[in-house]
Amino acid sequence: MEKIISIDIGSTFTKGALFERQATMLRPVQRACVPTTTAHLAEGFQKCIGMLTGSNEIPDNCRLVYSSSAKGGLGIVAIGAVPELTLKMAKDAACSAGGKIQSVFAYKLTPEDIEAINSLRPDIILFTGGTDGGNETIVRHNLQMLENIAANIPVIFAANRSLRSAAEKLLAKHQLHIIENVLPELNSPNPEPAQEKIRELFLKQIVTGKGLDELVKSTGQTPVPTPYSMLEFVKVIADCEESPSEFCIIDMGGATTDFYSRTRRELDSDCVITRGLPEPNIKRTVEGDVGMRICADAAIESDSRFIDCKLEDYSLSRKQLNSYLKNFKNEPSYLPQNDNESRLEELLAAVCLRTAAVRHCGRRRTVYTITGPTAVQTGKNLRRVSTIIGTGGFLAQADDNILKNTFAGAVSANPEEEILLPEQPKFFADKEYLLPLLANTARIAPDAAAATALNKLTLRE
Template structure:
């Protein structure tokens, strides 16, 4: 039996768990002994990290040297990447997939030949990395050479990862001699062959090399002995490993009376596996975790993950572009519950007004809209603000209506983030007409048959009465788009699970070494709502 600590340093909170690893003869598992959450000390990230670690050591009288430690960080906002490719549906698409699966955030992408305007935009964005792709091996050379010469004119000096036509990689390095250029394998060496892993690995290495020097992470690395993973990378790897782990768990417990106590002990703020009971775990395992989506709704971004192998069996559907990866991540920087709330209003104004006016039918539309916008202004300036559901933040009874409205305002904001993130993540059908019939052209990923969706992040994990089925109608969105010859390929029926207590980012750190134990702990913690 060994003690394990896993900590995730987020932009708002630093969260950690102390666990023991139980080598049960039937199925190994984790038992959580303690859970801590402290505000992230943004000026010195090491403080919150070591406060949690030392509190565990003191509470259970353990030496730090005897603990197996894992940690991740998204506190600097992750790596900021600009992606460059040639054809939008080919090299640029695989460049975006590569960057996002590595846990990065794409601030802009450019196709074909770079213009002076594009160079000005890149200077303004000031990315950490330029992911420079284009051409199959032995294919187009002219555009990449042109783009390298344009990049040479940048006034900034981000790291450049070149993952394009390998025939001219030496030429690219020569042109960009004043930059740090890292050569990776071509992300699209042949027209139908995707190869993102080497470039993905290079992005992760740069993340570790770059973010580690920010605001105290280097102190953690020096004292612990290794560098953190990007939080989205850890979650991506967990999403990728979950289906196989679930199948292993099913085989073991199918006919076993689960007296394993796998997972959560009774501690403050965390339910016990005994409270859930065997029935809850077995019920969760009866749902489809081979094909599922995970939504991580944060204060600044909304990350949307899917694990689903898309197949086309309809003869009336034609697929356009590169096939979608089985495991996919998209991140939306304009969709967030606090820091990005102003941007959400700009992005989803029509949807927000429709929901507001529907919820507050007895109030004047201009008046309720003004109240909502005032609330958005308040939370964007104070990202740590949380609605006090006890009502203790109310100075007098006349404030009760304000409190109730803020609950609804947050719900509308969350729904807008989720809906728009889902639409951007999912693919589309577009109607085309031949001489004898109508056909559908598919681009992107078809999620229509995916039923299982997990909600994570501060709001979705702790808002117990929020359910996708009550507040968001994906099917209605698809039908509405169909009227304008476009169909969003969103889930048609949903089984929604809440990541109770927001454990997934913490437990995801453990999934590479302990995939089955991590899956068992997460599954025992999911609440179907």
């Protein structure tokens, strides 16, 4: 009987499972989980192998698949001309390829923007702007400004092809990668070349140092970026007959909170018009500033009002919250030790979940025309989503009320618009935290991996 070993090297924990391949399912035979050995990632990997097999070797009858989140994904700065067009394409391409957006810059870059980019020290700059043969003024200006960024930051040029020669000349001293335009024509998105280039650079980055290069040599394969592996798995699940027609998966990790959605492109009524580029049926966003450990400090700053209200509900203080967060500095795998810390952990998870959900979904507002009121929608409508699946340490065990209250209480900062969050979803938990591991196995046995994932979900009553 064929066996598959799947390992995911996360920012906080390294997880593994040994699966037996059966007719239509994958049966988990053994599990392993150890704190990620950040100084030398191969150590945690080998510990998992030992726990799964009883030795340091992979048996001949086992196939290995593994992934790495590499500090939560590559940090990317996206530059574009128009926020609703090329810049949106840049953000979508970055997120779907395994990156996390550190910052975005629209229209003409300023000296202050360049200073900010250099301070951010991104892993990649994704440069977009203009359709092919279209706007050149803003793109040329931004290329000239980019001459002043640090030369060691890779730049992916995915803008108006008419300015490729200018890019080669102006950025000759930089690590320049020229690819096809992300938006060659209006309403004709082309994210795939950018996604592929980001994944290529991702792999080069994550296998350099910290022991991953050793794993590549010993296993004969490079790790797949965890976010990309999960996105591809969502596509596999969507094609499964047992899959709900519209669903969301939320993967809450130590460094990021990743939000995946599968919906259909339908409007609620003829009285709704959409603005901006069409949303993909399957979409991923990653929030690099909201995570349960590595980015916990940033997470609590993302919604201070919500944090203060929850602290009051729990009869806890900011001082107690800050004291709890200090535990993560030296020990990212730290877990709550008492009731108060459990409540603070719940609060941290709630703000991560709320922020990720609100940023992922679309908005709708009413405008008045000569024919009467009309609803204008931007972004993705999640109202009809029937199923929300939570994975990741906290969400795998979360109480149903926490999830319901987090979604029900989310409102827009703009009183004239509504947030298009799921209205009456059912909540399911990946209690065994198998989804990232099954995502790896989907490269070998896609149908069995998807069937197993859906079979293992637990309904939160």
